[in-house]
Amino acid sequence: MANSKRLFGVVRRKLLSRSPSSITTICSSIPETTKEHIAAIKIQAYLRGHLGRRAFRALRSLVKLQAVARGVLVRRQARIALHCMHALARLQVRVRARQILSH
Template sequence: MGKNRDKLWWGMMRRKLFRSSHHHGDNAIIVLHTNNGNFSQESNSSACQENAGSDFTSRDDIAAITIQACFRGHLARRAYRALRSLVKLQAVVRGVVVRRQARFALHCMHALARLQVTVRARQLLLNN
């Protein structure tokens, strides 16, 4: 099961990388963050060469960011699964505790009912 999950993760990452490179063409570079806070897309190679040092992110940086995003998503999903299993374990433990409390409460109620029957029987015997 672990190998299938790893295959799925690598396949998803590969699809994201290839889709982003084919979707925007060969000369396209997407700016994820610039100094002035604007987001833009540039497909002209001469404009890319002029602003290469200041505003634009290289393909290697985009690939690294994409890989990091996929890996962080993978870690988040794994943490969520661990948390979900922990919550299930807590529910099981709490269920055991609640059943124990219910059993104790029924035992006490049964003892009170027996005591009430005994007291009522004594009252009837004394009144007659």
């Protein structure tokens, strides 16, 4: 309820700050429009813009969450690969040490 009141206040302030020329532009493009129709059109436009921005923010935060999760997976894979390479290097050292001792 409080959120809708705040949104209504924002829309009202934006409507009141508009110049009369923007209203006449809308009136000239749509025949037989009243101030109520113009106000309804503007409110719908602002509400759709608000909902679009909210959806975009949610999508952007979802992308960030995916990036964090993928980063964790990549770091884990790198740690495992480094551990395996280290084990192979130790094995190679042992094999070469045996070859030197056997000759």
